[in-house]
Amino acid sequence: xxxxxxxxxxxxxxxxxxxxxxxxFGDRAFEWLTLLMAFSIFLLIALIGFELFRGATPALHKxxxxxxxxxxxxPVNDVFGALPFIFGTLVSSAIxxxxxVPLSIATAIFLTELAPVWLRQPLVIFIExxxxxxxxxxxxxxFYVMVPWLHLHVYPMLRSALGFLPIFQGPDNGPCILxxxxxxxxxxxxxxxxxxREILRSVPGLQREAAYALGATRWEVTRIAVLSYAKRGxxxxxxxxxxxxxxxxMAVTMLIGNAPYIGSSVFAAGQTLASVIANExxxxxxxxxxxxxxxxxxxxxxxxxxxxxxxxxxxITFAGPSVKPQH
Amino acid sequence: xKTNKLVTTVISGLxxxxxxxxxxxxxxxxxxxxxxxxxxxxxxxNGAGSTFDYPAFTKWFEVYAEVDTNVQFNYQSIGSGAGQKxxxxxxxxxxxxxxxxxxxxxxxxxxxxxxxxxxxxxxxIIYNLPGNPKLKLDGDILAEIYLGKIxxxxxxxxxxxNSGVTLPDSGIIxxxxxxxxxxxxxxxxxxxxxxxxxxxSVKKGTAVKWPDGVGIGAKGSEGVAGQVRQISGSMxxxxxxxxxxxxxxxxxxxxxxxxxxxxAPDSVSAALxxxxxxxxxxxxxxNAPGAKAYPIAGPSWILIxxxxxxxxxxxxxxxxxxxxxxxxxxxPILDYAPLPDALQQRELKLVDSVTY
Numbered sequence: 078x079x080x081x082x083x084x085x086x087x088x089x090x091x092x093x094x095x096x097x098x099x100x101x102f103g104d105r106a107f108e109w110l111t112l113l114m115a116f117s118i119f120l121l122i123a124l125i126g127f128e129l130f131r132g133a134t135p136a137l138h139k140x141x142x143x144x145x146x147x148x149x150x151x152p153v154n155d156v157f158g159a160l161p162f163i164f165g166t167l168v169s170s171a172i173x174x175x176x177x178v179p180l181s182i183a184t185a186i187f188l189t190e191l192a193p194v195w196l197r198q199p200l201v202i203f204i205e206x207x208x209x210x211x212x213x214x215x216x217x218x219x220f221y222v223m224v225p226w227l228h229l230h231v232y233p234m235l236r237s238a239l240g241f242l243p244i245f246q247g248p249d250n251g252p253c254i255l256x257x258x259x260x261x262x263x264x265x266x267x268x269x270x271x272x273x274r275e276i277l278r279s280v281p282g283l284q285r286e287a288a289y290a291l292g293a294t295r296w297e298v299t300r301i302a303v304l305s306y307a308k309r310g311x312x313x314x315x316x317x318x319x320x321x322x323x324x325x326x327m328a329v330t331m332l333i334g335n336a337p338y339i340g341s342s343v344f345a346a347g348q349t350l351a352s353v354i355a356n357e358x359x360x361x362x363x364x365x366x367x368x369x370x371x372x373x374x375x376x377x378x379x380x381x382x383x384x385x386x387x388x389x390x391x392x393i394t395f396a397g398p399s400v401k402p403q404h
Numbered sequence: 405x406k407t408n409k410l411v412t413t414v415i416s417g418l419x420x421x422x423x424x425x426x427x428x429x430x431x432x433x434x435x436x437x438x439x440x441x442x443x444x445x446x447x448x449x450n451g452a453g454s455t456f457d458y459p460a461f462t463k464w465f466e467v468y469a470e471v472d473t474n475v476q477f478n479y480q481s482i483g484s485g486a487g488q489k490x491x492x493x494x495x496x497x498x499x500x501x502x503x504x505x506x507x508x509x510x511x512x513x514x515x516x517x518x519x520x521x522x523x524x525x526x527x528x529i530i531y532n533l534p535g536n537p538k539l540k541l542d543g544d545i546l547a548e549i550y551l552g553k554i555x556x557x558x559x560x561x562x563x564x565x566n567s568g569v570t571l572p573d574s575g576i577i578x579x580x581x582x583x584x585x586x587x588x589x590x591x592x593x594x595x596x597x598x599x600x601x602x603x604x605s606v607k608k609g610t611a612v613k614w615p616d617g618v619g620i621g622a623k624g625s626e627g628v629a630g631q632v633r634q635i636s637g638s639m640x641x642x643x644x645x646x647x648x649x650x651x652x653x654x655x656x657x658x659x660x661x662x663x664x665x666x667x668a669p670d671s672v673s674a675a676l677x678x679x680x681x682x683x684x685x686x687x688x689x690x691n692a693p694g695a696k697a698y699p700i701a702g703p704s705w706i707l708i709x710x711x712x713x714x715x716x717x718x719x720x721x722x723x724x725x726x727x728x729x730x731x732x733x734x735x736p737i738l739d740y741a742p743l744p745d746a747l748q749q750r751e752l753k754l755v756d757s758v759t760y
Contacts, residue, residue: 151613152584153606220627225634250577250620251635335582335621336614346620348582356623359483360584360610362509 126378132371135364144372150337152357157369159376161337165254165347166380169329170322172258172343177266178315184266185273190299201274208267216328219260224251224332227259232344247342250334255343257333261325265318272317276310277303309392316388323381326351350377446473447719452480453487453500456586456643457704459738460523461500464731468723471730475719484586485610491517491707497720499707502586503610504686516710518758519685520751521703522727523740524676526667527590528647528654529700530632531639533557537569542658543598543691543699549639550578551601552618557637565658572637579631579640582621584611590702591641594690641700644668645739659699660691671698672741681747685754701741710758717760724755 130137136144136157147158184204188197228251239245280303288302304311326349334346335356348356350373361367451461458481465477482490484501491499492513500522510517529541545561548554554561558571581588592608606612614621622631628640629650644667647654656664665671678694681687691699706727712720728751732742743751 149613152611153609153613156613220630221634228635248575248577250638252620252622252631330582330623331627335623336617336619338616340617345617348621352582356583356621357611360485362485362488362503362506362610 126375129371129375129378133368133375135368136372139365140369140372144369145376148339150353152361152363152366155363155365157365157372159350159373161339162348162350162353162373163376163380164339165333165337166323166349166351166377168343169254169257169261169333169347169349170319172255173261173265173322174315174319176259176262177269177318180262181266181269181314181318182273182311184270185277186299186303188270188274189277190295190303201271204267204270207263208271212264212325213327215260215264216331219256219328220252220331223260224256227251227256236344243341244343247340247344249344250346252332252334252346253344254333254340254347257329257347257349258343260328260332261322264325264328265322268321269314269318272314273311276307276314279310280306312388312392316385319384319388320381323384324351324377326355330355350374350380446476447716448476448478449498449716449720449723450478450480450496451487451498451500451706452482452490452496453707454484454502454586454704455481456484456502456525457481457500457523459645460731460735460740463734463738464727467734468726468731471726472719472722475723477723483584485584488707491709497708497716500704501707502702502704503589504705505707513709518708518710518754519705520708520724520728520754521685521687521743521747522706522724522731523735524672524689524701524703524743525740526644526669526672526698527587527594527641527700527702528644528667529639529641529657530629530647530652530654532632532634532636532652534572534636535570536653537566538653539569539655540565540658540664541655543595547595547599547602549576550580550595550615550618551605552615574637577635577638578619579628579638580614580619580621581625581628581641582623585625586610586702586704587625587641587643588612590690590700593688593702594700597691643739644672648739657699659695659697660693661695661697663695665696665698667698667700669736669739669741671696672701673744675699675701676703676741676747677744681750683750683754685751708758712758712760714760717758721755721758721760725752728752728755 140147140157144157144159145163146160147156148160149156149158150161151157184200188200192200228249232249232255235245236249284302284306285298288298293301329349330352333348333352335348335352336346337348337353338346340347354370354373354377358367358370361370458479461477461479465479469476479500484503487496487499487501488505488509490496492509494514504519505517529546531539533539539562541562542565545554545565548561555575556573557576558573563571589608589610592602592606592612595606596603596608606615620631622628622640625642625646628642629646629652632638632640632642633650633652644654646652647667654667656666659665674694675689675692675697678697679687679689679692685705687703689701689703692701706724708720708724712718728743728748732748735742
């Protein structure tokens, strides 16, 4: 951290560039190549957007903005609206975050701050294993094991304890928005946990030592020195998890009950933007029908963009321009 | 150590042996095929469409390989809708669909398309109740359950048909297909014929708008069957084969003659025999008359262009003739209903009209 170190670090790139300017054609080519690669990502997204837009044109013409507000999804009478799917996507993802965020961040704190060293690596391996399970396998497990169990034991308990709240009323069919939210939570816990762990690990030890030196308890050290320092990064970890939850298809399709319905209860069946496409694309014979599904894809792209933009906005407003991890 | 080495030797010996066998088998298997003046590589015929037909086609292609050794089939079970589209785009030689093509789609085709019913199947009404009783149901009860008007298993209407069965005082969870499906088409077509309220609201289609807040959707027949098996009190509809394979109880349905009939290849064949079938073979066989006919059943069609080109057309026609006649003997093994003789003869005439 000394001034000498900094000046050495600053001088090195300059020397390298001088060398490359004179003799290294390879370096220039490499630079251009990577630029091209990076640019191809923009191109890819633009192309996807364009293709979706082109496929959705008939539906866009027919329904206009009403598509977003329409509650009907009736392939027989050619009436299509996306609202129930937007609702299902947002609510199931919100439930997933509600469950996953406290669990993941608590796990990450335990792993970096509290766990004995011999326990850390095995736990990390288990979390990474969970991340490696394909979503369709989780869906199968959810369908055959988790949902019947929830249906028999947990949901009746929830209903009797919290049944006075409207969100815990109504018939319970097994697959429902809550079931989908729970499986989504299981899927995003590993992502949020491992990213949060990396963020917490990057908090300089000096921060903690300084807090201890001031006589802070362990909880105070974690809260003041670690969490407030890392909150921007943790927020980013949550957004990564949310991104996965919004677009997840297979496991959700198997557990959400697949009914384009806006209910007040978490026990009601729902449907997400991704799952309606997966469900109905193969048999959409009619032109308008398949173009409505294209438009659903466009809406999903839009919802993801809006949620990400909102998240960035929140980050700037609440977290402020706080320090970022150095590397 | 010694045993290890022995094992390795044996395994590598086996591998080499199998490899050699497969190498020598290929030319041997091909030589009778190319024995005459036939082309050296077989003609590849492409098809796409219905998943319902897939098990039948797979079996047929396997058996037919010995009848006509110069032809090879490639079938992609991507769904009836996609099959129709691929045929219209002329990317496949034949399509397969559980729903007939609409007049509108046919008008958009480059030339005339023929519908050939090749298999028919029954849709079983499956359920999960304590004690697995055998239930009797009729179309009106089904419609009212899926409309959300009948919500309890011990509803007087269900009890009236099932005296002697103890029905629980629990809610019915109706399960439907969430993906577009020919099975849904047959099921909703049947309810539309039976029940006016259904015909005026939900109507029929491969995907429909199910009444709000009633029951849940599951993806694929395996999804519906799995759901019904898992959750007590649920009911659903699935192809007979799925109900049989998963050992899920299914109901006897009241047919147009007032008899209660179990779904089976025989009772579906009986329905095929009594249904009114027009000359273009675009027909529905739900609620067919006849005392032995099972009411919730439908055919599945192979779709081809009447104008075929050359050699491929010749081989395709050969296969179709075989499938309509000899192929039908295989159908019941796979829980499909065989086509009655009279229908086979009528279809052969239509196949003869194909030009190539």
